[in-house]
Amino acid sequence: MININKQPSKTVKAVGLISGGLDSSLAAKIVKDLGVDVTGVYFAMPWGCCDKTKAIEVAQKIGIKFIVLQLDERYLELVRKPKYGYGTAMNPCRDCRIHMFSRAAQYMRHIGADFVFTGEVIGQRPMSQMRESMRIIEEETGLKGKLLRPLCAQLLDPTEIEKQGLIDREKLLKINGRGRKEQLELAGQLDIPYNQPAGGCLLTDKNFAQRMKDTLDHGYRNFYETIALKWGRHFRFNKDIKVVLGRDSAENESLMRHAHPEDTIMQLTDNLGPTAILKADAPSTQTLAQVAGLIQRFSRYKDNETVEARYWLKKDKNQMRLIHSQKMDEQQIIALTI
Numbered sequence: 210m211i212n213i214n215k216q217p218s219k220t221v222k223a224v225g226l227i228s229g230g231l232d233s234s235l236a237a238k239i240v241k242d243l244g245v246d247v248t249g250v251y252f253a254m255p256w257g258c259c260d261k262t263k264a265i266e267v268a269q270k271i272g273i274k275f276i277v278l279q280l281d282e283r284y285l286e287l288v289r290k291p292k293y294g295y296g297t298a299m300n301p302c303r304d305c306r307i308h309m310f311s312r313a314a315q316y317m318r319h320i321g322a323d324f325v326f327t328g329e330v331i332g333q334r335p336m337s338q339m340r341e342s343m344r345i346i347e348e349e350t351g352l353k354g355k356l357l358r359p360l361c362a363q364l365l366d367p368t369e370i371e372k373q374g375l376i377d378r379e380k381l382l383k384i385n386g387r388g389r390k391e392q393l394e395l396a397g398q399l400d401i402p403y404n405q406p407a408g409g410c411l412l413t414d415k416n417f418a419q420r421m422k423d424t425l426d427h428g429y430r431n432f433y434e435t436i437a438l439k440w441g442r443h444f445r446f447n448k449d450i451k452v453v454l455g456r457d458s459a460e461n462e463s464l465m466r467h468a469h470p471e472d473t474i475m476q477l478t479d480n481l482g483p484t485a486i487l488k489a490d491a492p493s494t495q496t497l498a499q500v501a502g503l504i505q506r507f508s509r510y511k512d513n514e515t516v517e518a519r520y521w522l523k524k525d526k527n528q529m530r531l532i533h534s535q536k537m538d539e540q541q542i543i544a545l546t547i
């Protein structure tokens with residue numbers, strides 16, 4: 210029998226997954242208002258995510274603790290080969306959730322918390338928020354009975370947390386489906402800011418997914434390299450040589466800042482054109498001339514016979530050298546484009 214009236218005799222602690230979006234914010238507010246000591250956990254994607262600021266704002270507004278856990282090479286390997294396959298692009302939603310929830314479970318044990326909760330709503334997402342998926346995720350993360358979904362808990366079997374009276378099941382909700390009406394009403398009642406999603410998960414974006422696949426197929430120096438996948442024009446010369454060109458000065462800056470120390474950076478000597486990041490070990494003179502040719506194509510000098518460029522290893526700007534471009538035609542460029 211479910212003991213819904215028992216009052217907890219100790220401070221109940223929980224770890225909540227906070228994305229900065231509406232559902233996880235509501236879940237955090239509901240659990241916090243039940244007297245639980247909540248720590249919000251935000252998972253930072255390897256390629257960065259602008260929702261982190263929103264997540265911090267929500268945590269401050271609700272008055273909960275907040276930490277960021279970085280997703281790294283382990284996450285990229287999961288994206289490379291997900292056990293449960295992909296969604297519409299390269300989004301391995303079920304595996305992704307298993308990974309995040311497992312790390313949240315580790316953190317729960319680390320701080321002596323009683324359970325993990327999420328803002329999931331049954332029936333909202335085809336791949337990861339159907340009843341069967343939710344059950345599998347719970348079992349694979351070792352969170353059986355300890356994973357609470359406050360927004361739809363009354364539509365699910367009671368968890369151990371509810372059975373033990375740590376949380377009053379009657380105060381939990383029974384929202385289901387893809388609609389947002391109930392959540393929006395609730396946000397108004399609970400004074401939770403509604404943040405428009407900031408573009409969604411990049412793994413569901415077909416262009417980004419194509420670049421990610423290329424990176425995972427050919428290897429990467431470290432997970433920070435994937436940050437650059439969201440900027441610029443990307444070209445694959447062969448399995449060992451890749452080039453990224455910025456599309457404007459902001460991208461040029463970002464690409465240079467995030468380049469690996471072993472990457473070669475190239476610019477026209479007058480700097481009027483894109484910056485190129487060359488990912489290759491000891492590139493040949495011909496490769497360097499072709500990279501300069503790519504820069505030339507996307508500069509004001511595209512009709513010139515050749516242009517002069519300078520290049521250096523990111524880790525050693527003092528060793529700057531010069532090269533003349535080898536002009537590239539459109540067919541060559543299309544063939545190289547990722």
Ligand code: SF4
Binds near residue numbers: 301302303306410412
């Ligand atoms: S949409 Fe992206 S972040 Fe969300 S579960 Fe799927 S892969 Fe993970």
